[in-house]
Amino acid sequence: MSMKTWIMLVLIILLTAGCGRREKEKSGPMTYVTIGTGGVTGVYYPTGGAISKIVNQKSDIYNLNLSAESTGGSVYNINAIMNGDMAFGIVQSDRQAQAYGGEAEWEDAGPQEKLRSVFSIHPETVTILAAVDAGIENINDLVGKTVNIGNPGSGNRGNAIDALENAGMDWRIDLKAEGMKATEASRMLQEGRIDAFFYTVGHPSSSFREATSGRRKVRFIPITAVEDLLDKYSYYARSWIPIEFYPNADNKENVPSYGVKATLCISSDIPEEIVYAVTREIFENFEEFKTLHPAYGILTKENMLEGLTAPIHSGAMKYYIEAGLK
Numbered sequence: 001m002s003m004k005t006w007i008m009l010v011l012i013i014l015l016t017a018g019c020g021r022r023e024k025e026k027s028g029p030m031t032y033v034t035i036g037t038g039g040v041t042g043v044y045y046p047t048g049g050a051i052s053k054i055v056n057q058k059s060d061i062y063n064l065n066l067s068a069e070s071t072g073g074s075v076y077n078i079n080a081i082m083n084g085d086m087a088f089g090i091v092q093s094d095r096q097a098q099a100y101g102g103e104a105e106w107e108d109a110g111p112q113e114k115l116r117s118v119f120s121i122h123p124e125t126v127t128i129l130a131a132v133d134a135g136i137e138n139i140n141d142l143v144g145k146t147v148n149i150g151n152p153g154s155g156n157r158g159n160a161i162d163a164l165e166n167a168g169m170d171w172r173i174d175l176k177a178e179g180m181k182a183t184e185a186s187r188m189l190q191e192g193r194i195d196a197f198f199y200t201v202g203h204p205s206s207s208f209r210e211a212t213s214g215r216r217k218v219r220f221i222p223i224t225a226v227e228d229l230l231d232k233y234s235y236y237a238r239s240w241i242p243i244e245f246y247p248n249a250d251n252k253e254n255v256p257s258y259g260v261k262a263t264l265c266i267s268s269d270i271p272e273e274i275v276y277a278v279t280r281e282i283f284e285n286f287e288e289f290k291t292l293h294p295a296y297g298i299l300t301k302e303n304m305l306e307g308l309t310a311p312i313h314s315g316a317m318k319y320y321i322e323a324g325l326k
Contacts, residue, residue, distance in 0.1 A: 039183030275315025
């Protein structure tokens with residue numbers, strides 16, 4: 001075989017392989033999609049990155065590219081979804097329920113009827129961390145202290161207010177409330193500028209790892225006697241802080257609390273094929289997804305359909321029916 005014939009044969013093989021590959025790819029322009037998350041030290045931001053990583057492995061098949069954006073949290077994400085400023089958002093299950101029902105921050109705007117669920121992810125625990133030198137051992141010891149309850153518009157702030165009111169406190173009167181983002185609170189605690197802070201987050205959290213690793217000794221504060229709170233709000237459930245993740249904390253045992261679930265939300269206006277592709281890739285690559293953060297360790301495919309307090313998007317439902325999950 002001559003060199004010319006050999007080169008022609010190689011070119012034919014390469015062109016044939018390329019045509020076969022392109023036949024499997026979806027024609028058309030690339031669609032760029034943003035996932036609203038939360039602070040970079042929480043679990044929302046790496047979760048947005050984990051979802052993007054899995055789905056983007058097949059960007060050439062779906063012509064779909066996902067990216068995570070750090071935001072102010074649940075309320076911001078829901079409003080951005082409803083305004084069309086971003087496609088997906090990671091949202092606490094309680095905020096999802098309030099938005100869909102037109103409650104809390106959405107009381108004036110009314111029910112956000114186009115809000116849709118895709119799947120739930122990790123459990124999130126309402127967590128209080130306090131400086132040992134502030135003399136705080138239970139939630140009632142927060143009276144008179146400087147406490148960060150979270151920035152306005154965050155699910156974290158709503159959970160903190162619920163916990164305080166359940167304990168018989170008015171956050172506007174009984175404590176010196178700060179409204180900074182939870183990502184700033186660990187540094188503020190170590191600098192002595194606050195006595196404690198609330199953060200609703202999945203564990204382990206880099207924010208709490210940072211806060212428990214400084215010179216100022218800190219402890220997690222239990223939130224107990226929450227029966228009335230659980231009866232009042234169906235989206236709350238008992239939870240705990242696994243102390244194994246924070247060896248430098250003053251606590252020796254897991255700390256009881258309550259919590260919600262992180263959920264992936266979207267608008268009903270988003271095309272079915274986009275939501276189907278994202279749902280399918282996460283569930284078809286479930287074991288790989290679980291390895292991307294320690295907070296996913298307890299996930300099952302079944303419990304990723306729990307805590308969805310808005311209707312499931314038709315694109316996600318299409319996959320769940322195909323997979324026998326619904």
